[in-house]
Amino acid sequence: MWIVLLITHSxxxxxxxxxxxxxxxxxxAPPRSKxxxxxxxxxxxxxxxxxxAVIVLYLLTAIMGGYIYTNYRIAARFTLEQxxxxxxxxxxxxxxxxxxxxxxxLPAYWYVWKSPDAAALTHTRNMLTTVLAFVGWWxxxxxxxxxxxxxxxx
Amino acid sequence: xxxxxxxxxxFAPAYAVLYALAxxxxxxxxxxxxxxxxxGPLLTPATAGPSMYWYGWIATxxxxxxxxxxxxxxxxxxVTRRMPACLTWGVPIVVILVxxxxxxxxxxx
Numbered sequence: 001m002w003i004v005l006l007i008t009h010s011x012x013x014x015x016x017x018x019x020x021x022x023x024x025x026x027x028x029a030p031p032r033s034k035x036x037x038x039x040x041x042x043x044x045x046x047x048x049x050x051x052x053a054v055i056v057l058y059l060l061t062a063i064m065g066g067y068i069y070t071n072y073r074i075a076a077r078f079t080l081e082q083x084x085x086x087x088x089x090x091x092x093x094x095x096x097x098x099x100x101x102x103x104x105x106l107p108a109y110w111y112v113w114k115s116p117d118a119a120a121l122t123h124t125r126n127m128l129t130t131v132l133a134f135v136g137w138w139x140x141x142x143x144x145x146x147x148x149x150x151x152x153x154x
Numbered sequence: 155x156x157x158x159x160x161x162x163x164x165f166a167p168a169y170a171v172l173y174a175l176a177x178x179x180x181x182x183x184x185x186x187x188x189x190x191x192x193x194g195p196l197l198t199p200a201t202a203g204p205s206m207y208w209y210g211w212i213a214t215x216x217x218x219x220x221x222x223x224x225x226x227x228x229x230x231x232x233v234t235r236r237m238p239a240c241l242t243w244g245v246p247i248v249v250i251l252v253x254x255x256x257x258x259x260x261x262x263x
Binding site: 069071087089090097098101103104107112115116117121123128131 | 253
């Protein structure tokens with residue numbers, strides 16, 4: 001069961017990364033003309049339409065990760081400690097705190113994208129999107145790295 | 155909408171600071187024992203296996219931040235309009251950097 005949950009968690013994180021990365025690119029480097037290249041098209045997405053998806057995916061991924069974390073705590077964590085994988089261990093400790101901090105910015109993130117005075121909060125919107133993108137990327141890469149220490153189903 | 159604006163602008167930094175304080179002082183609202191599946195209030199030691207405080211820290215920060223932001227939402231608009239929106243991302247970034255600094259030992263071994 002844990003393997004199914006872990007793969008589902010990874011897929012949700014993957015979807016979240018796609019949405020938040022598109023959005024981050026679009027706010028910091030919007031295309032100036034008709035997009036032609038792959039990168040220009042990645043930047044030319046309608047960013048506002050991603051907001052609800054990002055929030056729902058963040059919450060689902062965090063809730064599922066929080067459930068899987070119980071298994072990590074009684075099994076995989078000891079492997080990391082006994083094998084002296086301190087960098088991976090530390091990166092996962094940071095992941096746990098970063099994900100928790102990301103939860104706290106979600107109401108502000110929603111407000112700066114959806115409110116009527118969103119135009120006056122452009123810099124705040126860009127920074128909050130970037131914070132969530134950083135947390136998402138950190139969580140995804142560290143989760144993948146930590147899983148690689150033991151591998152699925154071992 | 156103006157009340158939600160105030161709530162969101164206060165909640166993000168308040169939650170981040172309270173989460174950091176909860177971690178550093180171990181102010182967990184509840185404890186979970188993953189080996190037995192038991193929950194206990196505050197810092198209840200697990201009867202077997204490790205104790206997990208992470209969920210309790212999040213609950214502490216969410217409740218505290220939510221209460222503070224909820225109260226601030228009822229302040230007069232003349233006051234709340236002056237609350238800088240940059241706190242919503244500035245404070246979480248500072249807290250992220252603080253955690254990175256405090257846990258740097260794992261990367262220097």
